[in-house]
Amino acid sequence: MLRYLTAGESHGQALVGILEGLPAGMPVNREGIDEDLARRQQGYGRGGRMAIEQDRIHVLSGLRGGVTLASPLAFTIENRDYQNWQQGMDPFDGDVTYRQVVHPRPGHADLPGALKYGFDDMRPILERSSARETAARVAVGSIARQMLQPFGIEAACHVISIGSVAIQHQPLTFESLTGAENSPVRCIDESAATKMMAVIDQAKAQGDSLGGVVEVRVKGLPVGLGSHVQWDRKLDARLAYALMSIQAVKGVEIGDGFEAARRPGSQVHDEIYHDKDRGIHRKTNHAGGIEGGMSNGEELVVRCGVKPIPTLMQPLQTIDMRTKEPFEAVKERSDTCAVPAAAVVAELVTLFVVAQAFLETFGRDSFKEMKRCWKPSR
Amino acid sequence: MLRYLTAGESHGQALVGILEGLPAGMPVNREGIDEDLARRQQGYGRGGRMAIEQDRIHVLSGLRGGVTLASPLAFTIENRDYQNWQQGMDPFDGDVTYRQVVHPRPGHADLPGALKYGFDDMRPILERSSARETAARVAVGSIARQMLQPFGIEAACHVISIGSVAIQHQPLTFESLTGAENSPVRCIDESAATKMMAVIDQAKAQGDSLGGVVEVRVKGLPVGLGSHVQWDRKLDARLAYALMSIQAVKGVEIGDGFEAARRPGSQVHDEIYHDKDRGIHRKTNHAGGIEGGMSNGEELVVRCGVKPIPTLMQPLQTIDMRTKEPFEAVKERSDTCAVPAAAVVAELVTLFVVAQAFLETFGRDSFKEMKRCWKPSR
Amino acid sequence: MLRYLTAGESHGQALVGILEGLPAGMPVNREGIDEDLARRQQGYGRGGRMAIEQDRIHVLSGLRGGVTLASPLAFTIENRDYQNWQQGMDPFDGDVTYRQVVHPRPGHADLPGALKYGFDDMRPILERSSARETAARVAVGSIARQMLQPFGIEAACHVISIGSVAIQHQPLTFESLTGAENSPVRCIDESAATKMMAVIDQAKAQGDSLGGVVEVRVKGLPVGLGSHVQWDRKLDARLAYALMSIQAVKGVEIGDGFEAARRPGSQVHDEIYHDKDRGIHRKTNHAGGIEGGMSNGEELVVRCGVKPIPTLMQPLQTIDMRTKEPFEAVKERSDTCAVPAAAVVAELVTLFVVAQAFLETFGRDSFKEMKRCWKPSR
Amino acid sequence: MLRYLTAGESHGQALVGILEGLPAGMPVNREGIDEDLARRQQGYGRGGRMAIEQDRIHVLSGLRGGVTLASPLAFTIENRDYQNWQQGMDPFDGDVTYRQVVHPRPGHADLPGALKYGFDDMRPILERSSARETAARVAVGSIARQMLQPFGIEAACHVISIGSVAIQHQPLTFESLTGAENSPVRCIDESAATKMMAVIDQAKAQGDSLGGVVEVRVKGLPVGLGSHVQWDRKLDARLAYALMSIQAVKGVEIGDGFEAARRPGSQVHDEIYHDKDRGIHRKTNHAGGIEGGMSNGEELVVRCGVKPIPTLMQPLQTIDMRTKEPFEAVKERSDTCAVPAAAVVAELVTLFVVAQAFLETFGRDSFKEMKRCWKPSR
Secondary structure (H helix, E strand, C coil): CCEEEEECCCCCCEEEEEEECCCECCECCHHHHHHHHHHHHCCCCCCCHHHHCCCCEEEEECEECCEECCCCEEEEEECCCHHHHHHHHCCCCCCCCCCCCCCCCCCCCHHHHHHHHCCCCCHHHHHHHCHHHHHHHHHHHHHHHHHHHHHCCEEEEEEEEECCEECCCCCCCCHHHHHHHHCCCCCCCHHHHHHHHHHHHHHHHCCCCECEEEEEEEECCCCCCECCCCHHHCHHHHHHHHHHCCCCEEEEEECCHHHHHCCCHHHCCCCEEEECCCEEEECCCCCCCEECCEECCCCEEEEEEECCCCCCCCCCEEECCCCCCEEECCCCCCCCECHHHHHHHHHHHHHHHHHHHHHHHHCCCEHHHHHHHCCCCC | CCEEEEECCCCCCEEEEEEECCCECCECCHHHHHHHHHHHHCCCCCCCHHHHCCCCEEEEECEECCEECCCCEEEEEECCCHHHHHHHHCCCCCCCCCCCCCCCCCCCCHHHHHHHHCCCCCHHHHHHHCHHHHHHHHHHHHHHHHHHHHHCCEEEEEEEEECCEECCCCCCCCHHHHHHHHCCCCCCCHHHHHHHHHHHHHHHHCCCCECEEEEEEEECCCCCCECCCCHHHCHHHHHHHHHHCCCCEEEEEECCHHHHHCCCHHHCCCCEEEECCCEEEECCCCCCCEECCEECCCCEEEEEEECCCCCCCCCCEEECCCCCCEEECCCCCCCCECHHHHHHHHHHHHHHHHHHHHHHHHCCCEHHHHHHHCCCCC | CCEEEEECCCCCCEEEEEEECCCECCECCHHHHHHHHHHHHCCCCCCCHHHHCCCCEEEEECEECCEECCCCEEEEEECCCHHHHHHHHCCCCCCCCCCCCCCCCCCCCHHHHHHHHCCCCCHHHHHHHCHHHHHHHHHHHHHHHHHHHHHCCEEEEEEEEECCEECCCCCCCCHHHHHHHHCCCCCCCHHHHHHHHHHHHHHHHCCCCECEEEEEEEECCCCCCECCCCHHHCHHHHHHHHHHCCCCEEEEEECCHHHHHCCCHHHCCCCEEEECCCEEEECCCCCCCEECCEECCCCEEEEEEECCCCCCCCCCEEECCCCCCEEECCCCCCCCECHHHHHHHHHHHHHHHHHHHHHHHHCCCEHHHHHHHCCCCC | CCEEEEECCCCCCEEEEEEECCCECCECCHHHHHHHHHHHHCCCCCCCHHHHCCCCEEEEECEECCEECCCCEEEEEECCCHHHHHHHHCCCCCCCCCCCCCCCCCCCCHHHHHHHHCCCCCHHHHHHHCHHHHHHHHHHHHHHHHHHHHHCCEEEEEEEEECCEECCCCCCCCHHHHHHHHCCCCCCCHHHHHHHHHHHHHHHHCCCCECEEEEEEEECCCCCCECCCCHHHCHHHHHHHHHHCCCCEEEEEECCHHHHHCCCHHHCCCCEEEECCCEEEECCCCCCCEECCEECCCCEEEEEEECCCCCCCCCCEEECCCCCCEEECCCCCCCCECHHHHHHHHHHHHHHHHHHHHHHHHCCCEHHHHHHHCCCCC
16 A cells, blocks of 8 residues: 655745655656656746755665665755744744734635644644645655656656637547646647736736646556546546645546536547557547546546645735634735646656555565566457 | 444445534434435436435434434435345345446446456446445435534535536525525526536437536635644635535535636636735635635635536447447436536535535534534634 | 344344355355354254254345355354243244353453343343354355355454363374264364263363363465455454454464564474475464465464353352342353364454455455456466 | 554654544644653653654644644654665665565565565565554654543553563553653553663563554544444454454453453443443453443443564574575564553544544544534433
C-alpha cells in the first residue's frame, strides 16, 4: 500500500511529506522532482510570492545513493519566506497576535475553518488551506512518476481554457501535449494562449481573477488498474477524490465527462477491435480510458474545473469575526490566475493515484521483482 | 467511524450490506428505507427488470425493535430473479458455462474486468459491475438519512437534463425540488419533463440510450463538516469519490462547478453577511456549500454527469474474447434511460458521505449523547 | 487488500460476513468451511447451546460453481436459536423489554458497553460481545486457509494448558500437532488431556470455569510477510491485534514470548545456517518465525492466554444498573471451559492475518497470475 | 481520526514524524516532549550511542506559539551521528558500498528484510528496523499525553524483571510507580534493582545481553474507550497491535494476562460494586481495566515481554549473504540491556492508542468543545 501524509503551513518553516510503500531498489532522481516543483511555480499570472520561493526537495530518509530502501521517504520543501514570518509562526515562540486575519475571505477556508476549529483569528486556517500545500503533493507525484516511467507510463497536462477563452480543438495525440510545456499559460493552441494572456492582463487591471479548465492525460496504462468490486476501489472514483481535493477545483470529469451526458449511447461507447499489431484496442476514447472503474488500456483523460483565485484586489464584502460588523475583505497582492499551476498539480496528483493502483495490481517488494512479474494484459 | 461494505451479484441470491458505526439508541424505520429503494426503481425509460424486482430491505442484525444496538447493521435485498438464475449462479453448484458472455460490451466493465481477473467469460464481471449494486448503497444512504433528520438535515435530488433536453432555470429553493418526486423523469420543470420523455421514446425507438445530468441538494448542514488539513479529509473530495463511483457517472461538480471556471472571481465568491436572524450567511451560493473542503453552512449542491446506458439494442462492434474475431455486442432488452434512478442513487450516496463527516464532528457513542453535545456553529 | 466485516447478534437471525479482496478464479470448498465451523463447536466442557447450533455456512455472493469471482464473498451462519428469540430480537418488531439484563456480569462487556452506549438493559451489548461472533471469523479464516493451501501453507492448533494442568513437553514438530484433532480437549499429550478433563469436571461441579493457553503453528510461510518499515505493517503486531481481539484472550506471545525475556541473548537468538538441501535455515526457532516484524521462513508459533469464561454458576457480586443496589450476577447454564474452541478460533484468525500479508507480497488479481509470479525467497 | 507516520534511518539525518488529528487550540509543551525523549535514552546497561544522541524535538508545523492549529504536526529528531555517516547514508550522494552488512545478525530484521526487499547488503534494512525509530513514537506519545492530561489521564511505567531477576511484589497503587523514575533500571523495588544491575554487569562481562518484562499503567481512563462491535475496534486488541510492534517485544498481556489462564473464573473476574463516593467500581482489577474490548473505568494495566538485544559481543553463527558460507555475526559495541527504555516506549505507545480511542469517543474539533462536551460515564 502506497500512502502519504503532508504537513506544513504556508508561512511556516517548511512543507513536509512522508511517502511510504515504494518498492525497494528503485532509482529516484532529485532533478526530476525539482523540475516538477519548478513547473508548478511557473505560469503567466502569478504574483510576487513565486519570486521568493524556488522550491527544492530536501530528502531526509528512505533513499541512499539515489535508490529506495523500502523505508518511508520523508522530505521537506523549505519556505524561504519563513525568515520574515518566524516572529508570528514559530511553533513554540510565535506571537499568535501577529498578522491576525479577522475578516474571513469569501471563497477561502477562512470562515468554515474558523467556526469549526474555534478560532477568531483565521491565520491558523489559511496557513494550512493555502495552495502552497500542493508543492508537497507535487513532490509525491513526481516520485510516483519515476516509479511508473520504467513501465512505459507517462503523463502530461495542458490548459483547455482560462476564463472564457478556450482552445479550438481538443488535442488528438498525447504527443501534441508536449507543446504546453513551453507555453506561459500551458496551452497548446498558440492563438488561444495569446488571448488567455490578454484576459489575464485585463483581469489583473480590474483587480479580478480567473479560473479555467485543465486536462491531464496518462499514456501507457495497463488494463485493469482499479476494480469494479467495491465502490472505493474504482479508479475513476479515486481520481475524482484526489483531483477534487486540489485547492480551487470544483469539478472533475473523466473522458467526455458531462458532454457524454448530452449525447446518445451510440455516440458515447467505444467499440472494441482487435488486430495483430495493436491487440485489443479502440478507435475512439470517449470513456477516457476507464470502464467499470478500471483502466481499459486506452489513454487516461481527466479534466478539472478550477475556480478563480478568491483573493481579489477588488474588495468583496465580509464581516469582522469578533464584532460581526460588515467589512471589506483584505486586498492583497496575489496571483491573478493559477490555472497553469493547477494543471501541473492535477498531473502529479493523478500520477500518485495511478501509482497506488499500479502497485496494488503489479506491485512487489522490490523493483526487480516487479519487473520480473510484469505482464500487462492486452 | 461509519463504514460499510456491500456484496452481491446482479443475478445472485441477494445484495448484502454491512453498515457499522451508527450511534446506539437511534430509531430506524423500515418503511423509510423501502421508500428509497422504491424511488430508485422508478423512472420513465426503465426496462423489464424493474417489474421483476420490488426491492425490500431485510435486516439481519444491528437493530432490535427498530432501534440501533451499536452493533453492525447487516441487511439483504433479495434478487427475485435468482430463481431463474440459480442453475448458473449458485455459489457452489452453479454451472459456470451457463449464459456465458464472451463478447465484451463497449462501455461496460466487461473487457477490463475480464483481462484483469483472467476470465474468458465476462459473466463474473458484469454480475458485480451492474448498477443493481446501487440498491445496497441506497439502503445504506437511507439509514444515514434517518440519522441526519433529527438534526435538521434533509436532502433532495432532481434531473437537470436528459440527453440534449435541459430544464430552463436552476431551482431557486430547496423546497422547489419536492416537485421532482412526482415527475416520471424526476424533473421540476413540466415542459422540460415532457420533452425528456419524448426524447426517451425516440431513443428507445432507435434502439439507443440516453444519459443526463442530476443534482443533489442537502439543506441544514452545520458548518465544518470535512476538513482542510489533509487532502483525504476534504468534504468535496469525499463527495466526488463517492459520486464518481456510481455506475455511469463520468463527471462531478460542486456548486457552480465547471461554470465557475468560466467566470471572473468577482462573480464566483460568495460574500459574507451577518444579521441577527440568520447569523452569518451568504446571499449567493456559487460554492455549493463548501469552501476549503468544509461545509460552510449554505446548501450543499452537487451534480453528476451520467453517461447513457451502454447496453443498446442497436449493436456496437466488439470481439469474441476467445477467438478475437469481430462480433456484434449483445442486444438485450434493457433500460433506455436510468437518469432518474441515478439521481436517487446520487442523493443517497451523498447522504452517506454527509453522515460519515457528521459523525466525525458531532458523533458520540449514543444518539442521546449526540443530542446533548449538539451545538452547531453558525 | 483483503478485508472483512462481520455482523450479527448471538440470538439474532444469523451471523453475517463480507470478505473482500480474494483473487479471482480460486476454488472454495464448502465442506472445508463447515469442518472448521464444526471444529469450533467441539470440545470437552461446552454447555447446551452447542447442541442447538450446528453451524453451516450459507454463501450469498462472491462464488459461482465453487470458484471466486473477485467480487465480495458474503455469507451467513444461521442462528437456529433465533426461533426461540424472535419475539425479543426481531430487528423491527422485537420487544425490547424481553429478557432484559440489568445486572452486569463481571468479566463481560456488559458494564462498559452499557455505560458507553447508554443502555440500562445490557442485552444489546452482550448479544454482540458474545463469543458466538467468532463463528463468522472462523469462516473467514477457513477461506483464507483454502487460499494458502496451494502455496504449501498449513496451520494447526493445540491446547497447552487448561487451568493448572499443562502438557509436559512442547511439541517438536508441526506433524505432531495432528493428534490434537482427536482429543476432546485438543491436547496432544494424552496424560495431560485426562487431567484436563478431570479439572473441567471438578470446576463444573463447583460452578466454576477454567481458561488456558492455546498455541497456533503455521508451516510453510515464505520469508518476508509483514514489514519492518512502519509499526502497523509488522506481522507480529498484526497477529497480536487479531489474536487479542478474540473474546477472553488476555495475552499473546510469539515464539518463546515471555520466556525469552528471562533468558540471556545467547540462548534466544536463532543462528543462521545454509546448506544445499534446506537453503538458509535455523536449527532453533525461539523467534517463532518472526524477526523484525517479518516472517523469516521458520514455523510461525503464537500462543494466547485465555481467561476462564466469566459466566459462572457460582454467583459473583454485581449491581442493578437502575437502582445501583447490590445483586448477584445471573447464574446461567453455560460452558465450563471453551479453551479447545479458542484454539480453533486462534488458528483461523491467524490464517486470515497470514493470508492478508501473503496477498500484500504475493498477491495478483487472479489465482492463476499469483501462481505464475510465485517465487518465494529462501 | 488521530494518525501518524514516522520515517528515518538510524544513521540518517533525522527521524521524522507527522501526527494528524489533534484538536485545535490545545497547548503543547516542548519541554514535556524532550523529557520523554530523555527518559527513553536513560537506563543502566546502555552502550555508547546514547552518549552521542541527546534527542530534542524540532517541530516544523502544526503549532504556533505552543498551541495546535488543527493542521498536521510535523517534527524531526536529529541524528547527531549523521555527520559521521553522511558519506554512506546521503539520500542522493551516499556511497552504497559504505559499511555494508553482509552477515545477517540472528534476532534482527536483517535476514528476512534482505530476502524480502532483494538486498545483499543488509544496511538498508537495519537502518530502519533499528529501535532508534522508537524515539519518533515516543514524541508522538508524549504529545498524546499532553492531550490527555487535562482530562485526568496519567500513565506510568516500570520494569518488573530483567533476565531472571524480578520484583517481589506487584505494585499496589499507581502512585507507587513514581519511584521507578529515579531507578537506573526503572524498578520500584530497590533490592531487585540492585540485583538487576548486577546481572546486567555480569551479562556485559560475558558479552551477552538481557531482556525483561515491563509494565505500563494508565490511571483516570473513562469508561468506554474502544468497542466490542467489531474485532478491530477493541481497545485491548489495539494496544496489543501497538505494543507488539515495539522492537524486541515478543509478548503482550492485559491485566493478569497469562496468569488469568491458570486460575479458576471465580478468582479472575472483578466483582462490581457501587457506592456514593466512588460510583460504580471494583475491588480487584484482574482484567487490567478492559472488559469486552472497552475500558471499564479501572486502571489500565499492560505488560510486555522484551527479548534480549540480539547484538552480542559473544558471536552468533550466521552466513555470508553472497557466498552462503558460514560466518560469525558482527561483534559490535552495543547496549547490554534496553529494558528500561522499552518500558518508556511502551508507556508512550500506550498513550497514543489511548488518545486515539479517547478522541473517537470524546473528540471534538477544538479542545474547548471537547471540554464543553466532556462527560465521562461512571
